[in-house]
Amino acid sequence: MNGPTALKLGTRRSKLAMAQSGMVAEQVRQLTGRPVELVEITTFGDVSREQLAQIGGTGVFVSALRDALLAGEIDFAVHSLKDLPTTPAEGLTLAAIPVREDPRDALVARDGLTFEELVAAAAALGRPARVGTGSPRRMAQLNAWARSLGGAVETVPIRGNVDTRIGFVTSGELDAVVLAAAGLSxxxxxxxxxxxxxxxxxxPAPGQGALAVECAAGNPAGLALAAQLAELDDPFTRAAVTAERSLLAALEAGCSAPVGALADLVADGQISELRLRGVVGTTDGTQLVQMSITGATPESADDAAVLGRELAAEMLAKGAAGLMGEREL
Incomplete structure (x- = not known):
């Protein structure tokens, strides 16, 4: 007697993507009672050796997965939400955003140093600390942070998987690298x-630490699966990342723009509100527009999106547009 047919989960080939997808696959197996088969797909972002800022950043890690979804080659896909363009994809639905991992960035530095210690140690040697990151967002804020400590960093563009990046530190080529804590976890x-x-x-980057589970929406099977996978959705995570991504969209900035955002709940006794913080800066860290806004706990993702648009308007009024370089139209 044949068992239920396997669901095909599309994923990038990297160790991190496979680990993330494997976690979701196990949850889907338990939820649906169906086996889940991982289908490895190579994206443009995986094969290009250019820096993300040069190849556009937006969508380079998701387009091939989305094409496979629309072609019916896979049943659903798992993405890192921060890689997902803010514009909805026609024919696809974001079925679930599971509970978010730690959204913070993590420092991996030589000799077990913190950023403050690293900057001070490098300054004592009469040089800036060499810190690897391919993210303009991190470059802007790390440079500003070092300056506030009375020191300096030299941010070095890097790419590659976690092993490659940490290898720059263990080999002595760099003093430190910065990675997403969620990925390391x-x-x-x-x-x-x-x-x-x-x-x-x-x-952090808008949506950092969160995963996106995407299905086709143009056929009954896809819609039925999306309805099942909605059980994996975490309403607070969805509200928080919706606010962050709404800010990014309203700034007309892509995934590789120097924009940071984080939404979190601020509880005061019986009342809790959603606080959204945003930052835009030049990559040298000399100019930052950093602001926050607080609103009632959103009843829906639409409410959260309004908060993001409001903060974007305030940041644009303070000159944020001029700090982002070329904006996406």
């Missing part, structure tokens, strides 16, 4: 971080 390697960077110093 999902790989079981968070212990290699020498510091979880406080969001007061560096705001």
């Amino acid at each position: 999902r790989l079981g390697r968070l212990g290699e971080a020498t510091q979880l960077i406080p969001v007061e110093a560096v705001l």
